[in-house]
Amino acid sequence: METSGGEVSASDMVTGRNPGCVWGREIWQFDGRKVLVQNDVLCRGQRPDESYGCQVRAIADATWDAERGMFVVPKRVGARGQFIGTKDSDIDPGPRTSCSVTVAAGEYPVARVRNGVWKWEMRTPAGMVLRFARSDIKVDFGFAMAEAEKALGGKE
Amino acid sequence: MSALMWMALVPVALAEPPTDVQGRYDVVSISEAGGDHEEFVDKMRRRALAVGQDCYISRRTFDFGPVADGQRPTQVAISEQVSCKKGGLGTYYAVATLEVDATWTDGDPAQLAVSGGATWIAMTRLQKPRDVGIAAQWAAPEYKWELTPTTYQISAEKVWGNKVPPLVLTDGNTAYKLEPREADGSERKPGKK
Secondary structure, three states, rough: OOOEEEEEOOOHHHHHHHHEEEEEEEEEEOHHHHHHHEEEEEEEOOOOOOOEEEEEEEEOOEEEEEOOOOOEEEEEEEEEEEEEEEEOOOOOOOOOEEEEEOOOEEEEEEEEEEEEEEEEEEEEOOOOOOEEEOOOOOOOOOHHHHHHHHHHHHOO | OOHHHHHOOOOOOEEEEOOOOOEEEEEEEEEEEOOOOOEEHHHHHHHHOOOOOOOOEEEEEEOOOOOOOOOOOOOOEEEEEEEEEEEEOOEEEEEEEEOOOOOEEEOEEEEEEEEEEEEEEEEEEEOOOOOOOEEEEEEEEEEEEEEEOEEEEEEEOOOOOOOOOEEEEEEEEEEEEEEEEEOOOEEEEOOOO
C-alpha cells in the first residue's frame, strides 16, 4: 500500500472557486481507509487593511484498489466552514469568511510519472488531473498575505 | 373540571411517517429514554461549561434543500454552529457543515440513513502592519467534527392548521425534535424551501 500526501500548487484553481480571495492551496492526503482534502484560502476583508484565512477539510471513507492503482470513494462528502461575526465582533460579516471543499464519490487513479523528476499524479472522478508536490515548507497566512501584497503591488 | 375535559385540553404530539421533507430544520430539544428532556441549546451550553470550554454548540441544523414534489432528498447538509468569544475576534459563530447522502426507507417506523464523513474548520484574521513587518494574526480555535453513519427512525408530528410539521429523529435511546426554521432562526412557513 503506497501512501502519499501533498500540496497542489494551484492557487489559481482554488481562488477561481472563491471569488474575492487572493491566495489558495489544496492539500490531499490518503491512507488505506480515508481521503482527506483541505482547502486554504486567503480573502480580502471589507476593511482595506484586513484579510481572512479560511481553512476547511472534508474527510471521506475510501478503499485502496492495489490491482487497479486507485482509491475508491463510495460516498461523497462535502464540507463547508463559515465564520459569522455578531454585532460585538471584530470579524467581517459576509461570505468572505467562508470556504468549502468536496470529496466526490468515485475512482481516483494514481500514477507515479517521471518527467525529469518523479511526481505523483491523480485523476479525480470529474477528470481533472492533479500533480502533487511534497509540501516541504509550512506556508502560513502571514506569508501568503505578504506575497499577495507584493504580487498586487504593481497592479494597484 | 372532569378528567375527560382535562385530557382533551392537553396537547398531544401525534406522530406519523413524514410525507414531504424539505428545507431547513433546527434541532430544538433532546429526549432520553429515561425521561430526561432538555432544550438543545441548554444541554450543549451545560455540557461545554462542565468541561470548561469557551465555545459551545448553539445550533444544529438539518438542511434537506429544495426537493421536487413527491420526491425525497438524496442529500442532507448537517451543520453545527459553535458560539465562541475570543480576544481579537470578539463574539462570533463558527459553522461547520457536512453534506452527506440521505437514504429513506418507508415503513412503520420510517427510517432515514445518513452516510458519514468528517470535517475540520479554522479561521485566521490578519491585519496589515502600518509599516514594514509581519501581519498581526488572531486565530479562531479549530473545530473538528465527525459524523458517524446513522440510521434514524423518523416521524413527523401531527400539526393543526397550515404549518410545516416538526420531525422527530430517534437514534437508539435518544430522540431529537427538529422544527422547521429559516436561516435566521424564525419559523419556516409552508411553501418556503
